[in-house]
Amino acid sequence: MPKPLQDNICNELMFSKIFKKHYQSLYSYLYYKFGDYLNPEDKAQEAFTKLWQNCGKVTPAKAKSYVFTIGNNMMLNEVKHHKVVLQHRKIKPRSHTNENPEFLMQEQEYLQKLQRAIGNLTESERVAFLMNRVEGKKHKEIAALLDISTKAVEKRIYRALSKLREEINEL
Structure with a gap:
């Protein structure tokens, strides 16, 4: 070969x-x-x-x-x-939701109740609560910013949550 x-x-x-x-x-x-x-x-x-x-x-x-x-x-x-x-x-993107108008109305009513309840909190409770739940700050960070102890922050947030639960469940 x-x-x-x-x-x-x-x-x-x-x-x-x-x-x-x-x-x-x-x-x-x-x-x-x-x-x-x-x-x-x-x-x-x-x-x-x-x-x-x-x-x-x-x-x-x-x-x-x-x-x-x-x-x-x-x-x-x-x-x-x-x-x-x-x-x-x-695959088409969803342009609608499965939420019915009744659910959307209830959601709006709940948000109004929540805003009223937050407005009824004392200023110290409202500030501590919103910094924790809305801004996502930890208790130590809030304490440093407000120049108070961590326990005081915990107590304010606890009182705020208790008042919010009472007020929203009442309405």
């Missing part, structure tokens, strides 16, 4: 010869198999680009098989990508 003269295709003349010999058949294969929509010409060119990048690993005898496999795999990946895109197009 004769030994091949070259074991890779890194020579420009050899690569050019393989390109000219197999490009049109690769393009035709991809076009007939997948159609024009997925741009088979680009995929054929990319397959030969990958062949050039890996020219040291591919022998001239395996070059045709290599570019056809690479081109086919690229097209299959493109098909998978288009399927994912189509799935995401099917």
Whole structure:
């Protein structure tokens, strides 16, 4: 069995010869198999680009098989990508909620009750409560800002919560 003269295709003349010999058949294969929509010409060119990048690993005898496999795999990946895109197009963002008008009205009434109840708290209780629940500050931070002890902050928040529960449940 004769030994091949070259074991890779890194020579420009050899690569050019393989390109000219197999490009049109690769393009035709991809076009007939997948159609024009997925741009088979680009995929054929990319397959030969990958062949050039890996020219040291591919022998001239395996070059045709290599570019056809690479081109086919690229097209299959493109098909998978288009399927994912189509799935995401099917999912429509919700433009409505499942909340009925009665629920929305009750929510508004509850917010009004809560605002009235917070307005009825003493200033020290209201400040400590809002700093904790609205601004998310910890008891130590509130104590430092108000220049009081942590226990005093805890007591003010506890009293505020107790008053809010009583007032909201009464109404």
